Amino acid sequence: HVIQLHKLTPLVPPPYELGKFRPAREPHIRAVLMSSTMDSGGAPFPVLAHPYRSPNQGTCAYEIGNTSSRNAVIFIGGLKDGPHTTPYIRTVAKQLEAASELSYSVFEIRMRSSFIGFGTSSLKEDVEDISALVKYLRTLSRENIVLFGHSTGCQDCMEYTHYAKHHSQPVDGFILQAPVSDRESLDIFFPDYQASLDLAAKWVAEGRANDCLPNTMLPGAIGAPVSAYRLQSLFARGGDDDYFSSDLDDETVSRVWGRFKKPVLVLHSEKDECVTDKIDQEALNKRYRDANPLVSSLSGLIPGTGHTVLGDEARQWLAQRVIEFLRTLDK
Structure with a gap:
């Protein structure tokens, strides 16, 4: 996403609006939010941001x-x-x-x-x-x-x-x-998953639940660091996400x-x-x-x-x- 700032005024209490199509109730920061999603056509759309x-x-x-x-x-x-x-x-x-x-x-x-x-x-x-x-x-x-x-x-x-x-x-x-x-979807995008689950289970047992697994042990589609705990939660039988x-x-x-x-x-x-x-x-x-x-x-x-x-x-x-x-x- 690309945020193009059109006007920056002194910051006063929120909420503030992102969008040029209508005035914010308290217009402190105004911007145009461009969606990068292809099927949205990149059209700007307004939102009200609530800190x-x-x-x-x-x-x-x-x-x-x-x-x-x-x-x-x-x-x-x-x-x-x-x-x-x-x-x-x-x-x-x-x-x-x-x-x-x-x-x-x-x-x-x-x-x-x-x-x-x-x-x-x-x-x-x-x-x-x-x-x-x-x-x-x-x-x-x-x-x-x-x-x-x-x-x-x-x-x-x-x-x-x-x-x-x-x-x-x-x-x-x-x-x-x-x-x-997520566990059953592994068959679609990461069929050779058992070694990764075994390593995650080993690390969790060793007190390394929050350590991130090597990229070579992760599905390519994930594209993010993944801890041993979260891999087990998402993909192991009986995990917290199951x-x-x-x-x-x-x-x-x-x-x-x-x-x-x-x-x-x-x-x-x-x-x-x-x-x-x-x-x-x-x-x-x-x-x-x-x-x-x-x-x-x-x-x-x-x-x-x-x-x-x-x-x-x-x-x-x-x-x-x-x-x-x-x-x-x-x-």
């Missing part, structure tokens, strides 16, 4: 849509994601702005695990970062706050529900898009999905390239619905699209399904 107190020093959340909304969706991306890297959420935000009676805006969060930080972070740290944003939004009198996870962000949503463990700030709903097993594998036993599925005390929408991508042919996503979606009546009947497969929901038709479908789900929270 707030968090374990992630100097962090901001970026608000899209009607900044005077009563309610908030917090969008949490996947591995190597950060604010503005998942274009479909802007389609969702635009449709939410049109559905003005719902009064939702979207916040993209920057966490310690954002971009290449995921390899040396953990779900525990993600929950801390997300909970800090929820706490901040409550000070803005936001009423319904919904966590929206994409890919590994879905694992954050699952972990967030463990309130007894993390004492995280309560939220009012969850949306999971592309909940995929929420969505198709071979989890019924007791585990019942236990982790039973932690949801608020409604949750689960949307798999019908043609997800991160899922092997042997996995029946429709059956998994039903399994989650059966595990807890709070898993919405609106859950299912996003037709004809892949992991990151490319294509306008699929994005519009997703946005409308999200709106339908959010309507149920007010009933």
Whole structure:
């Protein structure tokens, strides 16, 4: 992403706006944010940047849509994601702005695990970062706050529900898009993984959990330093991230999905390239619905699209399904 500063004025209290298309409520720093994502066409889009107190020093959340909304969706991306890297959420935000009676805006969060930080972070740290944003939004009198996870962000949503463990700030709903097993996806992009898992397990046992593995022991697609702990968490059976594998036993599925005390929408991508042919996503979606009546009947497969929901038709479908789900929270 390229940030071109158009005007720099003396810094006074936040929030401040990135974008030239509308005035900030308190226009302290103004800029044009250019997305590097090809299918966005590089078009500028405005956001309102919210600095707030968090374990992630100097962090901001970026608000899209009607900044005077009563309610908030917090969008949490996947591995190597950060604010503005998942274009479909802007389609969702635009449709939410049109559905003005719902009064939702979207916040993209920057966490310690954002971009290449995921390899040396953990779900525990993600929950801390997300909970800090929820706490901040409550000070803005936001009423319904919904966590929206994409890919590994879905694992954050699952972990967030463990309130007894993390004492995280309560939220009012969850949306999971592309909940995929990282462990089972190894067969696609890193079939010779066992030696790496063995080394990670050895280092963890030796007290070297936070040491980063040699690049030669990592999948080329990762492109980031990865600690022994995080490799084991993502890719080992029973790792902290192992929420969505198709071979989890019924007791585990019942236990982790039973932690949801608020409604949750689960949307798999019908043609997800991160899922092997042997996995029946429709059956998994039903399994989650059966595990807890709070898993919405609106859950299912996003037709004809892949992991990151490319294509306008699929994005519009997703946005409308999200709106339908959010309507149920007010009933």
